[in-house]
């Protein structure tokens with residue numbers, strides 16, 4: 001079945017243009033050169049996992065994609081627009097179509113679950129009616145199986161529940177691309193598994209393309225169409241799970257133990 | 258080592274200045290975050306009003322009681338309302354209010370924004386089509402700049418009332434006489450500069466709190482440090498500004 005899926009993806013890959021195209025990306029903080037000539041393509045409908053050691057610059061990479069960090073040089077084209085060149089309004093229009101799941105969830109502590117979910121809606125789609133907002137919030141919560149947490153505060157939720165709410169908040173704008181920063185890190189294995197399946201399920205439901213940062217090889221195996229290895233600030237390798245697992249390069253092998 | 262401290266200090270000073278400039282640039286551009294601004298005003302008032310009024314009342318009472326014996330000795334007891342009104346309205350009320358707000362509001366802002374920074378909530382706002390500087394910083398600085406003067410005026414009134422009670426513990430001053438004397442002795446030159454300086458105090462408290470929060474680094478320790486520095490630095494600046502304000506008033510012959 002995986003073969004069939006891979007073939008299907010290969011077919012799609014040939015047909016369509018990349019939704020994200022990164023070329024020769026450089027980013028440093030002071031003397032710390034984090035990204036060195038990093039290039040990557042994300043094809044529509046694809047799930048790309050970025051694999052790399054802690055501190056290798058994976059978060060920096062996806063923060064550059066969403067425009068939270070400005071690269072030193074290189075281009076990041078999202079839906080054909082070069083992110084570093086965009087002004088605020090243009091950037092906001094791109095961001096409305098790109099979801100970002102933060103590693104620490106980034107739920108607003110001072111707001112209820114409902115207000116957390118309403119926040120991106122009211123900000124990006126200003127002219128929604130009250131009913132529309134409510135039905136979108138309910139839909140998002142039902143999607144992650146937490147319809148009854150509407151009026152709870154984030155502090156009252158467990159780690160897994162918070163991750164689900166964060167996922168719901170990311171999905172509420174029905175983004176075409178989602179960037180996940182270590183979605184299962186810090187969760188127990190069972191909850192991690194649940195989150196991975198949920199991501200897969202919603203991926204299919206809304207046909208999103210995604211970049212997932214992860215160390216969790218179980219999750220990677222489950223969700224990845226392709227894997228990009230980020231080593232020494234550059235894209236060391238990029239291939240399917242099977243191909244990389246079979247590699248005899250030591251630096252790749254150490255991830256698949 | 259010494260040069261390092263100096264360098265850090267100059268660096269921070271420059272950053273705070275840049276932060277304040279950015280505030281003025283962004284404060285007057287739409288979109289205006291009115292709801293968040295009103296929410297912040299409410300929180301500030303609600304959080305510090307009890308403490309500000311209690312402290313002001315006690316200060317008024319105590320200073321009056323302690324000034325009285327000296328004046329009695331010189332047979333100048335009748336001057337009591339004049340004397341306390343000058344010190345309470347011109348110095349005690351504004352400075353006490355500012356210090357309480359630095360401790361309660363400034364540290365609160367530093368801790369809140371610091372933890373938002375560390376847990377990526379500020380980044381999350383930015384990707385949700387919101388300018389976090391406008392939403393979080395501009396609203397808070399505006400709220401402190403507006404609310405500290407209001408609180409200081411209330412503190413002034415309450416401390417004078419405390420003074421009235423203080424004056425009546427051992428002597429007798431009628432309500433009408435007390436207030437008449439106070440209003441006779443207070444000139445615009447006393448009241449207006451003391452209100453003006455509280456705007457600066459309020460701005461400082463908001464700006465330093467926000468700056469410390471926004472520049473916190475990772476870890477909960479960073480958040481605690483932001484809150485702490487916000488209090489220490491803004492209190493210090495309040496005193497320095499007060500000193501400068503007195504000099505200016507002196508030069509302009511407002512005394």
Ligand SMILES: Nc1ncnc2c1ncn2[C@@H]1O[C@H](COP(=O)(O)OP(=O)(O)O)[C@@H](O)[C@H]1O
Nearest residue numbers: 029032034052053054055056057058059060061
């Ligand atoms: N805002 C920042 N300022 C300075 N250095 C940073 C910043 N963000 C990340 N770094 C540095 O960049 C490197 C990569 O960080 P990161 O992308 O968070 O790693 P990870 O791959 O674990 O997500 C680290 O050395 C980190 O210290």
Ligand SMILES: [Mg+2]
Nearest residue numbers: 058059103181
């Ligand atoms: Mg990271």
